[in-house]
Amino acid sequence: xxxxxxxxxxxxxxxxxxxxxxxxxxxxxxxxxxxxxxxxxxxxxxxxxxxxxxxxxxxxxxxxxxxxxxxxxxxxxxxxxxxxxxxxxxxxxxxxxxxxxxxxxxxxxxxxxxxxxxxxxxxxxxxxxxxxxxxxxxxxxxxxxxxxxxxxxxxxxxxxxxxxxxxxxxxxxxxxxxxxxxxxxxxxxxxxxxxxxxxxxxxxxxxxxxxxxxxxxxxxxxxxxxxxxxxxxxxxxxxxxxxxxxxxxxxxxxxxxxxxxxxxxxxxxxxxxxxxxxxxxxxxxxxxxxxxxxxxxxxxxxxxxxxxxxxxxxxxxxxxxxxxxxxxxxxxxxxxxxxxxxx
Numbered sequence: 001x002x003x004x005x006x007x008x009x010x011x012x013x014x015x016x017x018x019x020x021x022x023x024x025x026x027x028x029x030x031x032x033x034x035x036x037x038x039x040x041x042x043x044x045x046x047x048x049x050x051x052x053x054x055x056x057x058x059x060x061x062x063x064x065x066x067x068x069x070x071x072x073x074x075x076x077x078x079x080x081x082x083x084x085x086x087x088x089x090x091x092x093x094x095x096x097x098x099x100x101x102x103x104x105x106x107x108x109x110x111x112x113x114x115x116x117x118x119x120x121x122x123x124x125x126x127x128x129x130x131x132x133x134x135x136x137x138x139x140x141x142x143x144x145x146x147x148x149x150x151x152x153x154x155x156x157x158x159x160x161x162x163x164x165x166x167x168x169x170x171x172x173x174x175x176x177x178x179x180x181x182x183x184x185x186x187x188x189x190x191x192x193x194x195x196x197x198x199x200x201x202x203x204x205x206x207x208x209x210x211x212x213x214x215x216x217x218x219x220x221x222x223x224x225x226x227x228x229x230x231x232x233x234x235x236x237x238x239x240x241x242x243x244x245x246x247x248x249x250x251x252x253x254x255x256x257x258x259x260x261x262x263x264x265x266x267x268x269x270x271x272x273x274x275x276x277x278x279x280x281x282x283x284x285x286x287x288x289x290x291x292x293x294x295x296x297x298x299x300x301x302x303x304x305x306x307x308x309x310x311x312x313x314x315x316x317x318x319x320x321x322x323x324x325x326x327x328x329x330x331x332x333x334x335x336x337x338x339x340x341x342x343x
Contacts, residue, residue, distance in 0.1 A: 046315070048322075050311065050315055050316070050318070050319035051318075051319040051320075051322035051323065053319070054298045054301065054302060054319050054320065054322070054323060055298075055323070056073075057297060057298050057301035057302075058258065058261075058297065059073055059254065059258060060073060060301065061195070061196070061199055061301055062233065062254055062257050062258065062261075063250075063254055064195060065191070065192045065195035065196050065233075066192060066250050066253055066254060067191055067192070067250075071250075074251045074254070079255060080252065082244045082245070082246050082248055082252055083244075083248065083252050083255050083256050085243070085244055085245065086240070086243035086244040086248070086256050087256060087259060087260065089242070089243045089244075090236070090243060090260050090263075090264070094239060094242060094243055095235055095236070095239060095264055095267070096267060099235070099239070100235070100264075100267060100268055100271050101231070101235075101268065101271075102271070103271060103272040103273060104131075104134065104177045104272070105131060106127060106128070106130060106131050106134060107177065107272060107273075108273065109127055110124075110127055110128070110173060111220060111221075113127055114166070114169070114170060114173075114220055115218065115220065121158050121161040121162045122158055124157075124161050124169065125156070125157035125158040125160075125161050128157050128173075129157055134176055134177070135157055137176040137179065138157070138160065138172055138173065138176040139154070139157065139160065141172055141175055141176055141179070142154050142160045142163075142164065142172055160172070167208075170208070170219070170220055170223050171201075171204065171205060171208075171223060171339075173223075174204055174223040174224050174227060175201065175227075177224065178200075178224065178227045178228075178231060179197070189234065189237060189238070192233075192234070192237065193230075193234055196229075196230035196233060196234065197230055198304065199230065199297075199300045199301065199304060200226060200227040200229070200230040200300075201227075202296075202299070202300035202303050202304065202336070203226040203227075203296040203297045203299070203300035204222070204223050204224075204226040204227055204296065205223075205296075205335075205336055205339050206226075206295065206296040206299035206300055206303075206332050206336055207219075207222040207223075207225075207226045207292045207293055207295060207296025207297070207299075208220075208222050208223045208226075208292075208296075209331075209332045209335045209336070210222075210291070210292045210295045210296060210299075210324075210328065210332055211288075211289075211292045213328070213331055213332065213335075214292075214324075214325075214328045214331075214332075215288040215291065215292055217288050217289070217292070218275075221274055221275050221278045221289070222278070222289065222292050222293060222296065224272075224274060225265075225269060225274065225278045225281070225282065225289075225293060226293060226296050226297070228265035228268050228269060228282065229261045229262060229265045229282075229297075231265070231268060232260070232261045232262075232263075232264035232265040232267075232268060233257050233261050235264060236256065236257060236260055236261070236264060237253070237257075240253075243256075262282045262283060262284065263282075263283065265282045266279040266280075266282040266283045269282055275289075277289045281293050294323075295323070295324050295328070295332075298320060298323055299320060299329075299332060299333070299336065302316040302317075302319060302320055303316070303336060313333075317329050317330065317333055320333075
């Protein structure tokens with residue numbers, strides 16, 4: 001009987017100890033909540049909100065580029081007569097034909113050479129050297145502060161090809177082929193172009209890596225294709241006086257760009273005779289190319305948010321993982337980190 005009583009007492013003591021331990025463990029969580037730090041459900045809500053924002057990264061990017069002066073992104077824009085008029089004129093071909101930039105002359109030859117494992121630095125430099133403007137642009141970009149890693153400048157095209165390697169050359173050439181078209185005389189559009197060019201370069205690198213590592217497809221079309229939405233938006237804004245009879249508000253310009261940027265980019269892709277599946281991806285056709293394109297654009301916007309101190313890297317990667325596999329996000333994020341450090 002005494003042993004039974006002793007056993008009961010022991011059980012009661014153990015239960016009391018467990019209750020006390022649980023109470024002690026609960027204190028940090030309560031104090032954390034009282035201190036204003038998010039509890040686990042709140043952290044999950046924040047991650048879900050960031051993931052949702054990445055799904056609207058195109059709107060957020062364009063609103064930021066339009067110099068919205070910190071105004072909140074409009075929840076909805078009424079498709080008024082001015083926007084409808086501009087869109088109708090675009091659909092009627094206001095930006096087709098000669099209004100679109102011509103294909104860079106050496107683009108087909110360069111794409112073949114870059115995809116040829118037997119291409120040498122001398123051969124690639126020889127092709128690039130056939131176009132003095134392209135060669136000069138490539139040399140300028142390679143020796144700019146944003147890309148040069150050495151004190152001594154690179155003095156020849158062949159030296160550039162050797163030093164930057166295949167992937168680096170693809171990135172530089174994509175910039176050299178598109179950047180001259182983005183050169184602006186209009187002062188009021190320079191900030192807009194700068195924001196979209198920053199995003200486009202990041203998207204280009206991320207989409208190409210996703211193509212190379214995840215989808216196992218040719219990354220070169222995506223190097224160029226990821227820059228085309230920026231180019232198309234700029235062309236639309238430049239053409240606004242001919243597209244609309246009255247000035248558009250910032251919200252109306254956002255609405256017009258959102259509904260036209262990919263269609264115009266697809267037209268440029270066709271005009272430049274880039275692969276058909278790239279134009280289809282730009283038009284919204286699902287597939288590997290489309291997945292790479294939009295992965296790159298979301299990755300670029302998340303990266304910009306981290307660089308601007310609006311979110312931290314871990315938050316960005318968690319939000320991106322809602323749109324792609326966590327493995328792909330981590331891999332491409334690390335690759336982009338290396339590219340940015342070496343540029």
